[in-house]
Amino acid sequence: MGKADLHIHTTYSMDGTASVREALESAVRAGLDVIAITDHDEVRGALEARAISNEYGIHVIPGAEVSTSEGHLIVLFIDRKIPAGMSLIDTLICVREMGGTAIVAHPDQPSPTSISMQSIRKALEHPQAREVLHGIEICNMNPTHSPFNGRSQKAADKLPLAHIASSDAHIASMIGAGVTGFEGSTSRELRQAIQRRSTQPQQINHEHPMRIFFRWLRLFIGRKMSEVFRRQATAQREPSRP
Numbered sequence: 001m002g003k004a005d006l007h008i009h010t011t012y013s014m015d016g017t018a019s020v021r022e023a024l025e026s027a028v029r030a031g032l033d034v035i036a037i038t039d040h041d042e043v044r045g046a047l048e049a050r051a052i053s054n055e056y057g058i059h060v061i062p063g064a065e066v067s068t069s070e071g072h073l074i075v076l077f078i079d080r081k082i083p084a085g086m087s088l089i090d091t092l093i094c095v096r097e098m099g100g101t102a103i104v105a106h107p108d109q110p111s112p113t114s115i116s117m118q119s120i121r122k123a124l125e126h127p128q129a130r131e132v133l134h135g136i137e138i139c140n141m142n143p144t145h146s147p148f149n150g151r152s153q154k155a156a157d158k159l160p161l162a163h164i165a166s167s168d169a170h171i172a173s174m175i176g177a178g179v180t181g182f183e184g185s186t187s188r189e190l191r192q193a194i195q196r197r198s199t200q201p202q203q204i205n206h207e208h209p210m211r212i213f214f215r216w217l218r219l220f221i222g223r224k225m226s227e228v229f230r231r232q233a234t235a236q237r238e239p240s241r242p
C-alpha cells in the first residue's frame, strides 16, 4: 500500500518554515511515496519541488491550499495559481477547467478557514463543482485543527467523499504525521484511489498539539529574524543614493 501526505506547506507560505528541499528530505525520511506541496494560494513551491523530485525518488503533486470565501480547499494537479476569495462553487469550477481535483481541508470546524457542512452539501449538488470535489480531510495534524478532528470525521461520515489524513505540516519534522494509504505507489494511482473513495487515512503522530505549536513558533521566529538580518545586510551593501 502506497503512502501519501497531501497537505504540506513550505516557506512559500507566509507561515511555513521548511524550504522545498527540507520538505522533500523529510518526506523521504517518513517513507512517503507521494506528497503534495500545498502552499497558501501559491503554486511556486509545488512546481519547484516537482522539478527536483527525481533527485529524491518521490512523486510530487503540484497543488495549493486555496482560500475560498467559505474556507480552505486543497487543490491538487494544478500548475497555475487559483485566485483566492471566490466562492467554493466558483473555485471548484476553476479547478475543473484546470483539470485538477479538490479535497476539503479541516472541514466543519469552529474556524473561519473551515468550510461548513452546508457549503459542502451545496457544492455536491452543483453539477460541475461535484465533478472535481472528491476528498475530505478527516484527520489534520496541524495543532490548530487536530483538536477538532472528531467533528471533521463526523461530517465526512455523512458525505460521499474519499477520506484523507494529512499533516498540514508547517515544519519539516511534521511531514508524514497524517498519511493517506492507497493501492499503488504513484500519483496517478493515488488520484484513482481518491476518485474510487478507496483511500485509507491514518494518524501517525500522537504528540500533544501544544508541543507541535511551540516547535513551529521557535522555527517561525527564527525564519522571520533571519529575513530581517538579510534585509539589513543587503541595505548596508547597497547604501541609498542621494
Ligand SMILES: [Zn+2]
Pocket (backbone or CB within 6 Å): 065, 072, 105, 106, 113
Ligand atoms: Zn487550512
Ligand SMILES: [Zn+2]
Pocket (backbone or CB within 6 Å): 007, 009, 065, 168
Ligand atoms: Zn494548510
